Amino acid sequence: MSPRRRAARPRTDDTATASGGGADEDGAGGEGLKPTASRRRKASGGRRYAGRSAAERQAEQRQRFLAAGRVLFADSGFRATSVRALCREAGLIDRYFYRNFADTQALLAALYTAEMDTVEARILAVFNAAEAGAPQERIEPAMDTFFAAFEDRRFARICWLEVLGVGPDIDALYLERQNRFARLLETVGRQLRPEWPLDAQETQITTLALVGAISQSALHWYLTDYAAPRRVLVSTNLRLIRGALAALEG
Amino acid sequence: MSPRRRAARPRTDDTATASGGGADEDGAGGEGLKPTASRRRKASGGRRYAGRSAAERQAEQRQRFLAAGRVLFADSGFRATSVRALCREAGLIDRYFYRNFADTQALLAALYTAEMDTVEARILAVFNAAEAGAPQERIEPAMDTFFAAFEDRRFARICWLEVLGVGPDIDALYLERQNRFARLLETVGRQLRPEWPLDAQETQITTLALVGAISQSALHWYLTDYAAPRRVLVSTNLRLIRGALAALEG
DNA sequence: ACCATGTGATGACGACTGTCCTCACTTTAC
DNA sequence: GTAAAGTGAGGACAGTCGTCATCACATGGT
Known part of the structure; x- marks a missing residue:
């Protein structure tokens, strides 16, 4: 009936509640303890990149897409907003959109x-x-x-x-x-x-x-x-x- | 900005109010006076076809599209309703859709x-x-x-x-x-x-x-x-x- | 230094869209 | 009967869509 496919996909999280949650991964306060940075990684998701952990990067992507959606959904309307436009506004590429959300809905x-x-x-x-x-x-x-x-x-x-x-x-x-x-x-x-x-x-x-x-x-x-x-x-x-x-x- | 084009088009009426309006063309009540059927036509829009005047035909088309829209907009949602689907539901072709409406909006x-x-x-x-x-x-x-x-x-x-x-x-x-x-x-x-x-x-x-x-x-x-x-x-x-x-x- | 992993750019795919055009056919007006 | 107008079916067009694949480069752990 609906023209949008809903095939099985890598399972994004999708149902997060608020955005204000603090990063509770490795949340031991300080910033300077980097020497022993190779804790038990490699088993817990991705590795660090550009100074941020995988979870931090994904959270930032998510927040950028939320901000992009806030602008485009409001200014152009939800119907007229495409994944490509969201990615352009967020300054990210579509791969990271699909990592965080199943679709624009x-x-x-x-x-x-x-x-x-x-x-x-x-x-x-x-x-x-x-x-x-x-x-x-x-x-x-x-x-x-x-x-x-x-x-x-x-x-x-x-x-x-x-x-x-x-x-x-x-x-x-x-x-x-x-x-x-x-x-x-x-x-x-x-x-x-x-x-x-x-x-x-x-x-x-x-x-x-x-x-x-x-x-x-x-x-x-x-x-x-x-x-x-x-x-x-x-x-x-x-x-x-x-x-x-x-x-x-x- | 908007991906929908809004080019100049043959100017449909578009802003009709209700559907109950009576056809006020040749509205002289009776039905039996057909002998002198060639009044001053040919100047007043199209000719008769299948027993109905051009205005009657167009009004019926309009009504069929309204009925089709009522079904599809409600059952599938406005966003997921295309001109083709409306035409299929109405049993008409797209030419008559564009004659009556500028677009689905x-x-x-x-x-x-x-x-x-x-x-x-x-x-x-x-x-x-x-x-x-x-x-x-x-x-x-x-x-x-x-x-x-x-x-x-x-x-x-x-x-x-x-x-x-x-x-x-x-x-x-x-x-x-x-x-x-x-x-x-x-x-x-x-x-x-x-x-x-x-x-x-x-x-x-x-x-x-x-x-x-x-x-x-x-x-x-x-x-x-x-x-x-x-x-x-x-x-x-x-x-x-x-x-x-x-x-x-x- | 090496190699796995992450990233960005780009393009391709099939599907669907609005819109228009062409062709065969039916009905009307004269 | 003939020409014009109306109709239906279908195809073609240029776009856009979501989605995925590819390739070059950047960064990380070891």
Whole structure:
């Protein structure tokens, strides 16, 4: 049915989560201990080259492809981005693309996951930093952090426009992300309204709808080139959440 | 930049609105008056063939391509749908595709417009049918009509997944549609709250966010294969709107 | 110094794309 | 009946795609 082949291939890793992970191979801090550099290598993957281990080189390749995808997917669109273009942008050759990703969809999936991990971490950090305050005041900086992140055009384009309609696997990623935000909203809601009157189904639909409200207004904000100041977006969506909470008992 | 050429071409119409338009050429009702069939033809486009006028034939071609696009865009995805596949599905040859559409994007745009026109008309009809009732009760069947339409998987897939990320022109179509739904919501809101406290900017963001809430819950409904009964979707979104109205003064 | 391994450039392959052209055939208008 | 217009099938074109293979060079361990 689909014109893309999915033959058996050397098995790339493909499902990495974030990009911020520190290199935990030979992670013994210092840099100067090079004399006994021939540990037990040759059995653990490739050898060193240009001063970096095989894992370090591959990680750098991966990061360069992610950066290239961030630029090209956002500026030219995912559909119009080819492996060749990605390699040109990354300054690498196709062999290393295939070493790191099965195809451009896999790169898009990894990029989406990394971007969303970053933003989610920022939001949670802000949310938890205001731990002392009432939930009412903790959610406002979190919302502001989200819209601040959305001011990055490439983030907005990739994570809210380009990921949709690509394929069922990426649809699943998107769906799962929306659910994560929805669960965060549910946590906040239950703190504010301990007597939570909704069943599981209604809870999920309600929180997901609110996530959709935030998403849609953010998307419209992006598509209208960020007319309207950010604080209006934040306050409007906060009012929507307050209203939803107030209407819980109704 | 873009690999698709956009050369000058015989100028197709491209921007038709709905598909329901009646053929207004020679529209003199009856069918039996064929004797003097040689009116002033030959100057008004093509001649008759297989019993139908040139305009009739072209309209039927257009409709067949729209139907083919509906099937293939939804089942295989827009990206994986080629002109050849559309022609095979429509039972026509490519010459007639190019007569009717500039490219597959134009077909997608026309299809999206036609589908949304149909659903919008249905919603407005239901809304206006309950003219007697209070706005509170008029909006509920309208919402139910929307979710009923969304139960058509192809409609959901095409109008909420495939249209996104295709290109700036289709993004603009999508944006305009969301705005139309938002304005409808604003109309309802102003009827329910004559003392409308929001300025234009806040009004647009709020109504668009609500449209996004409805869209997102509908999309999630589709992606989870329509678990949850329809009435739960309807009632949950109605509660959200009630809550937003209640929070207006806040 | 030697040789295995890593790297970059380049090109080739088969498949598919949009688009156009040609040829045989059918139907219409006169 | 004849010429013109409409139709369908199919092929040819120049591109681009993903993917792999080849070859010269750089760097590493020993």
